[in-house]
Amino acid sequence: MNEQELFEAIYETILNRTAKYDGQYYIGITSTKIFCRPSCRSRTPKRKNVRVYRSIQEAIDAGFRACKRCKPEVSGKHGPDAEMAERVKQLIHHQYKEALTLNAMAQQLAISPYHLLRVFKRVTGLTPSKYLMTHRISEAKKLLLADQKAIAQVAAETGFSNPPHFSSVFKKMAGCSPHEYREKTAEEGERLK
Ligand SMILES: [Zn+2]
Numbered sequence: 001m002n003e004q005e006l007f008e009a010i011y012e013t014i015l016n017r018t019a020k021y022d023g024q025y026y027i028g029i030t031s032t033k034i035f036c037r038p039s040c041r042s043r044t045p046k047r048k049n050v051r052v053y054r055s056i057q058e059a060i061d062a063g064f065r066a067c068k069r070c071k072p073e074v075s076g077k078h079g080p081d082a083e084m085a086e087r088v089k090q091l092i093h094h095q096y097k098e099a100l101t102l103n104a105m106a107q108q109l110a111i112s113p114y115h116l117l118r119v120f121k122r123v124t125g126l127t128p129s130k131y132l133m134t135h136r137i138s139e140a141k142k143l144l145l146a147d148q149k150a151i152a153q154v155a156a157e158t159g160f161s162n163p164p165h166f167s168s169v170f171k172k173m174a175g176c177s178p179h180e181y182r183e184k185t186a187e188e189g190e191r192l193k
Helices: 003-016 056-061 079-095 102-109 113-124 128-146 151-157 163-174 178-192
Strands: 026-029 034-036 050-053
Touching (some): 003 050, 026 056, 050 056, 079 113, 102 113, 102 128, 113 128, 128 151, 128 178, 163 178
Antiparallel strands (some): 026 050
């Protein structure tokens, strides 16, 4: 992409308010002397007033102040942190059937477990292990309703090596045992027919 194409691509995300370039580029708005994330929800700047910078420092050096609304200087919702949280989620969605620990996830993503935990929690509000358990239980619910598989089988297929542990986590999160969940939902299904 040449400079002009890059500018057009970024301006496109400004119009659509998409976060695609957040954390990679910053836009300075010459009419207000403020710089923003490209996805900032304040008023859409005119094309001729937009300058593109590759770093916060470049924008500051050019005389822009950080926008108070999208806080481009804070790594947060969009940008690299959100990307990392997204990669953790994808990893969990692909590997929840396996014994997945924080260390194993961190190793696969080549970051420290502490950093992974902190960033993931900041972006999603959940720890990776809580997110993993939530995902496992939601998959378990689907399996329980799909056919009459034994509970131990459902546990094994959703990453629980120990069926009693599965039942206790399930009960905590769903408010009833796996068996009750299956019965109750089947009954409700009957009633709706
Ligand atoms: Zn802004």
